[in-house]
Amino acid sequence: MAKTTHIAVFTIPVFTHQASIIELCKRLHLHHHFHITCIFPTINSPILSTTMLLKSLPSTAISHIFLPPVNEQDLPHQDVSPQTKVQLAVSQSMQSFRDTLASLRASSTTPPLAALVVDAFANEALEIAKEFDLASYVYIVTSAMTLSLLLHLPTLHEEVACEYKDCVEGIRIPGCVSIQGRDLPDDFQDRSSFAYELILQRSKRFDLACGFLVNSFCEMEENVVTAFHEDGKVNVPIYLVGPVIQTGPSSESNGNSECLSWLENQMPNSVLYVSFGSVCALTQQQINELALGLELSGKKFLWVFRAPSDVDVKNDDPLKFLPHGFLERTKEQGLVITSWAPQTQILSHTSTGGFVTHCGWNSTVESIVAGVPMITWPLCAEQRMNAALVTEGLRVGLRPKFRENDGIVEKEETAKVVKNLLGDEGKGIRQRIGKLKDAAADALKEHGRSTSALFQFVTQLEN
Known part of the structure; x- marks a missing residue:
């Protein structure tokens, strides 16, 4: 033996x-x-x-x-x-x-x-x-x-x-x-x-x-x-x-049937998945701009929402930090969830056409394995470097312009980048990440x- x-x-x-x-x-x-x-x-x-x-x-x-x-x-x-x-x-x-x-x-x-x-x-x-x-x-x-x-x-x-x-x-x-x-x-x-x-x-x-x-x-x-x-x-x-990605259960692997059921009712490659991981969060000002930008884009979205980083949240309902009237206005356009989401299942779903990501490496690799183009929105650690690799090295994502004085992405910029990624201008990106997806599987x-x-x-x- x-x-x-x-x-x-x-x-x-x-x-x-x-x-x-x-x-x-x-x-x-x-x-x-x-x-x-x-x-x-x-x-x-x-x-x-x-x-x-x-x-x-x-x-x-x-x-x-x-x-x-x-x-x-x-x-x-x-x-x-x-x-x-x-x-x-x-x-x-x-x-x-x-x-x-x-x-x-x-x-x-x-x-x-x-x-x-x-x-x-x-x-x-x-x-x-x-x-x-x-x-x-x-x-x-x-x-x-x-x-x-x-x-x-x-x-x-x-x-x-x-x-x-x-x-x-x-x-x-x-x-x-x-x-x-x-x-x-x-x-x-x-x-x-x-x-x-x-x-x-x-x-x-x-x-x-x-x-x-x-x-x-x-x-x-x-x-x-x-x-x-x-x-x-x-x-x-x-x-x-x-690629080494998590395949076993997480602490919250009961799943979120609501978001998967919602995806089932959407057109192929039509939904923008939005998630910034579990460690970093956006400021209140950036949440407002992102929400209004998603609405302005007119594209379908699934947003895993976290309360702002610059507000004492306590036990408040995170959804109260969204712009007034946003949920009502976008109820036919998108879904916002505050619980854990089965990210690999969402990314591999046929309805998912893009991913707004903080560019943590696990999320980046999961997106490549699923063949989903990215909008890179780095927040901390080495994420800005990962964003450069995704957008300039591999050319499988787009990076919005952040304001010089405060790092905010304005709503008009968000809407433009979302429409570019999910529209005709994203065709080349979809082809390149499709080839990377195949290469990851072959590896x-x-x-x-x-x-x-x-x-x-x-x-x-x-x-």
């Missing part, structure tokens, strides 16, 4: 990252019969959605350990972004992680530990893996473009003297479309900040990795891998193993390029 390969994975206390690495673990177990131990740092308590997802796994093959929780009250609150808080929580969990890894190494009840796979934003774990002489790999939950930026950052830091947002010329990232400095992730916008110092430190640890696994696929971002290997700056494998077939890349990773471990 073949020896079972045992690996540990370590991620950050953010559901989208945890869900993505769990899906990767499922694939490793299903196709390669790995034994996997998932190690999760926590803030206050485990994330409910993650615990629900873990309950659906084969517990004998994929086990999990929640590290002792970090008390959120012990983390800085003033002038610290949510991303930086997560980083600090991971740092505070390192001793617990070291103890857990030592225990796994010494265990006689599980197969010997062969390797560690860590989230890019938890790469302090690479130093601990080195202490244990354990092979370690980095999993990039986001794009290969993000990996390219992180690997290139020490060089970029030396080459650029000013703030990145003040660069007259675009920022050049190996293998990627050139982007404006203001489209770099939030933590890059102030080079004197603690957040930037943390990300610069993190980027210098990647030399410790034996390789990288990326949630992308060759037809979408192969240029990144080629660029790094051609100039000799990366001498370890980069495995494009995506995951038995002899597809992402399947082969994962097999190469497994072979490297086993040898």
Whole structure:
């Protein structure tokens, strides 16, 4: 009987990252019969959605350990972004992680530990893996473009003297479309900040990795891998193993039959799906402009609505923050829901013709897998960079113009972009994303390029 390969994975206390690495673990177990131990740092308590997802796994093959929780009250609150808080929580969990890894190494009840796979934003774990002489790999939950930026950052830091947002010329990232400095992730916008110092430190640890696994696929971002290997700056494998998207239940997987039933009554490719994820929200002013823009477009829409970010909501009905009379005026045009929505089912529905998205990577990949053109509306983190990839690199979406002084998209601009995407001007976009959809499906077939890349990773471990 073949020896079972045992690996540990370590991620950050953010559901989208945890869900993505769990899906990767499922694939490793299903196709390669790995034994996997998932190690999760926590803030206050485990994330409910993650615990629900873990309950659906084969517990004998994929086990999990929640590290002792970090008390959120012990983390800085003033002038610290949510991303930086997560980083600090991971740092505070390192001793617990070291103890857990030592225990796994010494265990006689599980197969010997062969390797560690860590989230890019938890790469302090690479130093601990080195202490244990354990092979370690980095999993990039986001794009290969993000990996390219992180690997290139020490060089970029030396080459650029000013703030990145003040660069007259675009920022050049190996293998990627050139982007404006203001489209770099939030933590890059102030080079004197603690957040930037943390990300610069993190980027210098990647030399410790034996390789990288990326949630992308060759037809979408192969240029990144080629660029790094051609100039000799990366001498370890980069495995494009995506698309990796959630297929198991969520904490609210009862579904929303109302929105799916509503879609059943719409014409093919006629509905604009609007959702900005579960973390960030629009301001009251932007909600007003978006609502009026959707109405002005005359196009059908399905809007997963969240209360504004700049209002103390308490237990108020979120719908009260919509413009007066909007729901009544658009009752034949659209549907607004405030509950969880089955996003993958909505995107794959024949009635869905476009997606207004915040460009979180999971949502971006889900849209590509479903072949749905996007209107990119980035809000935070690396989302502006993803928007640049979607609209300028892949050319499978449109990006509205944001006002210079306050970042608002006006209603007239919203209506124009919606009509362009769903109308004749969106034909080329629909053709391009249709080809990407097919390429994503092909990548995951038995002899597809992402399947082969994962097999190469497994072979490297086993040898």
